[in-house]
Amino acid sequence: MRFLAWRLALVLPTLLGVLVVTFLLLYVAPGDPVQAMVGERSDSATIARLRRDLHLDDPLYVQFGKYVGGIAKGDLGRSYITRRPIMRDLLKRFPATLRLAGAAMLFATLTGIALGVYGAWRPGSWPDRLAALLAYLGVSFPVYWVGLLLILVFAVALHWLPPSGSSGFKYLILPALTLGMRSVAIISRMARAATMEALRSDFVRTARAKGLGELRVVLRHALRNALLPVVTVLGLDFGSYLTGSILTETIFSWPGVGRYVLNAIEKRDLPAIQGSILFLSVVFVLVNLLTDLAYAKVDPRVAYD
Amino acid sequence: MRNLLTAALLILLSACGGDDESRALQYYFTYDPRSLDPALSTDVPTGEVVALLFDTVTRFDVDGRLVPGLATRWETDSTGRVYTFHIRTGARFHDGRPLTAHEVRTSFLRALDPKNTGARAWPLTPIRGAAAFTAGTSSEVDGLAAPDDTTLVITLDQPLNIFPKFLAMPATAIVPPDPPADFDQHPVGSGPWRFVSWSHDDEIMLAKNPDYWGGAPRSDSLRIRIIPEPLTQAAEYEAQQLTVVEIPFGETRRWELAHPDELQRRPAIRDLYIAMNTTRGPLRDVRVRRAINLAVDVPTLLHTVMADRGVRAAGVIPPGIVGYDSTRAPYHYDPAAARRLLAEAGYAGGFPLQLWRSQRPEYARIAQSVQQYLGAVGIRVEIVERDASSARAAVRKGQADLFLSDWYADYPDAENFTYPLFDSKNRGPGGNYAFLADTALDAMIERMRSTPDSAQQAALARDVDGRIFDLAPWIFLWFPVDLWALQPDVTGWRIPAIFFGQRWMDTRRTDVAVTK
Numbered sequence: 039m040r041f042l043a044w045r046l047a048l049v050l051p052t053l054l055g056v057l058v059v060t061f062l063l064l065y066v067a068p069g070d071p072v073q074a075m076v077g078e079r080s081d082s083a084t085i086a087r088l089r090r091d092l093h094l095d096d097p098l099y100v101q102f103g104k105y106v107g108g109i110a111k112g113d114l115g116r117s118y119i120t121r122r123p124i125m126r127d128l129l130k131r132f133p134a135t136l137r138l139a140g141a142a143m144l145f146a147t148l149t150g151i152a153l154g155v156y157g158a159w160r161p162g163s164w165p166d167r168l169a170a171l172l173a174y175l176g177v178s179f180p181v182y183w184v185g186l187l188l189i190l191v192f193a194v195a196l197h198w199l200p201p202s203g204s205s206g207f208k209y210l211i212l213p214a215l216t217l218g219m220r221s222v223a224i225i226s227r228m229a230r231a232a233t234m235e236a237l238r239s240d241f242v243r244t245a246r247a248k249g250l251g252e253l254r255v256v257l258r259h260a261l262r263n264a265l266l267p268v269v270t271v272l273g274l275d276f277g278s279y280l281t282g283s284i285l286t287e288t289i290f291s292w293p294g295v296g297r298y299v300l301n302a303i304e305k306r307d308l309p310a311i312q313g314s315i316l317f318l319s320v321v322f323v324l325v326n327l328l329t330d331l332a333y334a335k336v337d338p339r340v341a342y343d
Numbered sequence: 344m345r346n347l348l349t350a351a352l353l354i355l356l357s358a359c360g361g362d363d364e365s366r367a368l369q370y371y372f373t374y375d376p377r378s379l380d381p382a383l384s385t386d387v388p389t390g391e392v393v394a395l396l397f398d399t400v401t402r403f404d405v406d407g408r409l410v411p412g413l414a415t416r417w418e419t420d421s422t423g424r425v426y427t428f429h430i431r432t433g434a435r436f437h438d439g440r441p442l443t444a445h446e447v448r449t450s451f452l453r454a455l456d457p458k459n460t461g462a463r464a465w466p467l468t469p470i471r472g473a474a475a476f477t478a479g480t481s482s483e484v485d486g487l488a489a490p491d492d493t494t495l496v497i498t499l500d501q502p503l504n505i506f507p508k509f510l511a512m513p514a515t516a517i518v519p520p521d522p523p524a525d526f527d528q529h530p531v532g533s534g535p536w537r538f539v540s541w542s543h544d545d546e547i548m549l550a551k552n553p554d555y556w557g558g559a560p561r562s563d564s565l566r567i568r569i570i571p572e573p574l575t576q577a578a579e580y581e582a583q584q585l586t587v588v589e590i591p592f593g594e595t596r597r598w599e600l601a602h603p604d605e606l607q608r609r610p611a612i613r614d615l616y617i618a619m620n621t622t623r624g625p626l627r628d629v630r631v632r633r634a635i636n637l638a639v640d641v642p643t644l645l646h647t648v649m650a651d652r653g654v655r656a657a658g659v660i661p662p663g664i665v666g667y668d669s670t671r672a673p674y675h676y677d678p679a680a681a682r683r684l685l686a687e688a689g690y691a692g693g694f695p696l697q698l699w700r701s702q703r704p705e706y707a708r709i710a711q712s713v714q715q716y717l718g719a720v721g722i723r724v725e726i727v728e729r730d731a732s733s734a735r736a737a738v739r740k741g742q743a744d745l746f747l748s749d750w751y752a753d754y755p756d757a758e759n760f761t762y763p764l765f766d767s768k769n770r771g772p773g774g775n776y777a778f779l780a781d782t783a784l785d786a787m788i789e790r791m792r793s794t795p796d797s798a799q800q801a802a803l804a805r806d807v808d809g810r811i812f813d814l815a816p817w818i819f820l821w822f823p824v825d826l827w828a829l830q831p832d833v834t835g836w837r838i839p840a841i842f843f844g845q846r847w848m849d850t851r852r853t854d855v856a857v858t859k
Contacts, residue, residue, distance in 0.1 A: 082772060087457065120377045130543060201578040202570060204545055254469045260573070291570045293544035302376060306732045
């Protein structure tokens with residue numbers, strides 16, 4: 039419990055740091071939000087009026103004070119461009135991101151661990167060599183290339199799956215494969231190495247000596263010990279998937295937070311950029327916290343109190 | 344085990360095919376509209392969807408001709424300042440309320456009110472009293488009157504012959520009185536399509552308005568997907584999930600080979616150009632600017648980079664717009680003449696320039712080619728690549744020597760290609776990225792804008808274009824040609840001349856061939 043309280047207390051300065059950095063960075067970045075708002079055709083009177091309405095001419099510390107004040111009340115402000123509340127827009131998109139990240143992680147975990155454990159159990163077999171090749175390709179090929187290739191094969195050539203969109207389960211398959219591919223590569227290699235090491239250890243020899251079945255030895259004894267590094271990767275990857283996978287969401291027209299952030303950046307929508315980064319930082323910090331807590335479950339030696 | 348996996352995969356995939364989505368009309372935008380409130384319409388997707396949901400007083404047809412909208416006809420008085428629009432009877436909003444001249448007036452006042460909308464409805468600002476109303480110094484717009492249900496009288500500050508075209512702009516579309524706070528999310532219009540739903544960054548669903556005064560659309564529904572990636576758009580089309588798709592420039596040859604019978608072309612009313620900042624260094628000298636035009640081999644560039652998808656420009660007014668002069672000879676590629684002109688201007692040794700561009704794929708190749716051509720006459724070009732927003736901000740502040748960009752027409756008229764782009768009042772943010780300030784040209788543009796006589800207007804437009812060509816504030820490149828693919832069973836759809844000119848009224852799919 040003390041650990042949990044300590045970790046939660048650490049979240050606050052982290053987020054305050056994020057707040058200050060994003061606020062300042064965006065004010066020194068080139069590009070003018072009002073120019074983006076008014077479009078190509080505008081006059082300087084309208085631009086001056088909008089700058090005044092948005093308090094963009096106030097001193098920086100006044101703007102920052104107003105912004106922090108709003109956030110303290112749980113208000114991320116309104117988008118300059120759409121005039122909609124940012125929190126509401128993010129919360130609307132977050133389920134889509136969660137769905138995609140969850141599916142990608144599920145695919146990556148199951149496939150990665152299965153390939154890794156099988157490879158450790160039967161090193162040098164053809165599935166092991168295939169897994170090594172897939173891992174190599176998985177980390178080497180860029181996401182957009184794999185995404186477009188999957189669309190060309192499964193949607194355009196074979197007509198098995200829709201190219202893009204988010205209307206149901208079948209729409210989830212290609213983006214989840216694309217997004218999870220890199221994790222499959224890393225998880226399978228880590229699971230393989232860790233399981234191999236465990237299979238050579240004394241407790242596995244003991245388990246075998248007791249006459250346990252091979253499947254039970256591998257799954258109950260070796261795998262459990264191999265999971266710790268895998269959990270670390272899972273936590274980090276899940277965190278980054280949840281904070282928006284801009285490329286995958288763009289290729290598959292997936293309406294998640296990644297595209298919201300990208301749109302905001304392209305339009306110089308300052309409050310939307312700041313709000314998204316803050317929101318996503320909270321998500322990332324929470325996922326990391328959960329990962330830390332998961333260690334204790336996986337490895338009883340890790341005790342936080 | 345392997346058989347089991349294969350069987351599971353097959354079951355999964357067989358459950359995935361089979362729906363008949365290709366029957367409905369399916370269109371797409373590359374990004375989410377910022378709002379469905381006409382008064383906030385400053386982006387292309389908002390403009391397009393507003394034109395489907397709402398009506399405007401006048402309207403552009405698919406060829407860009409001004410035709411009646413809510414007004415059946417209109418006339419101007421001898422001063423060219425007072426316009427009378429005759430509003431049709433029988434128009435109704437989708438919730439059943441009648442739409443008369445009074446609703447038009449109320450809607451215009453709302454669009455001009457900074458409290459409600461941010462007052463970005465520039466097409467309405469020529470109305471007498473509108474500027475003061477928007478600035479908050481007046482509570483009335485005295486140039487706007489609706490004496491009865493069918494008459495709208497508009498008095499302008501000064502004569503402006505294109506004003507009826509302004510009332511075709513999406514930002515002026517008519518909204519019902521007292522729209523609720525969430526109107527931008529659940530709009531109620533009076534147009535041929537009714538709003539059904541909007542899932543952000545995903546899709547907008549529209550249904551036909553069976554009671555539309557102009558007759559109901561021929562298809563029942565129109566689904567507009569948000570698909571940002573051009574290659575995904577192409578894949579959706581090839582998987583029969585989009586009714587039409589725009590072909591990117593880089594993909595032209597592939598589509599000409601793969602789908603020759605499905606392609607439709609239309610010269611766009613759009614300019615592709617490189618603005619030269621006429622207030623910076625050697626670019627102040629018109630001889631230097633002409634030399635730069637002579638140094639670039641535009642036809643070769645057009646052929647190699649754009650697969651000939653463009654009409655060589657010798658001016659700024661595109662083909663299809665009154666004032667376009669097909670007889671004017673462009674600056675011919677002549678590096679020797681360019682060098683002579685540069686030497687004459689005192690720059691025989693050359694000089695450095697920065698060429699700014701945004702990150703569009705075709706811009707990279709154009710910029711590199713121009714860099715090479717200008718290098719051959721001694722001008723050392725450094726290419727500065729920024730995202731569109733940053734590049735434009737710098738250019739508007741006058742920080743760029745050269746800027747590669749394009750100009751989409753807001754409305755099809757020579758005025759739209761001259762006044763915002765070259766009048767000295769619009770230097771910088773207004774669109775005059777060359778920062779050109781030429782008193783004679785300003786006066787010519789003013790005459791062109793105010794003359795009520797259309798023949799005279801056309802002659803003046805040609806003269807204005809000629810003057811701009813002589814002043815060479817741009818490297819005149821080309822007027823792009825739009826290329827779209829249509830599913831073979833689609834009828835009643837043509838590439839619109841202006842981006843909000845296609846209302847999908849006659850479009851339908853006749854023979855639905857679903858590929859499984």
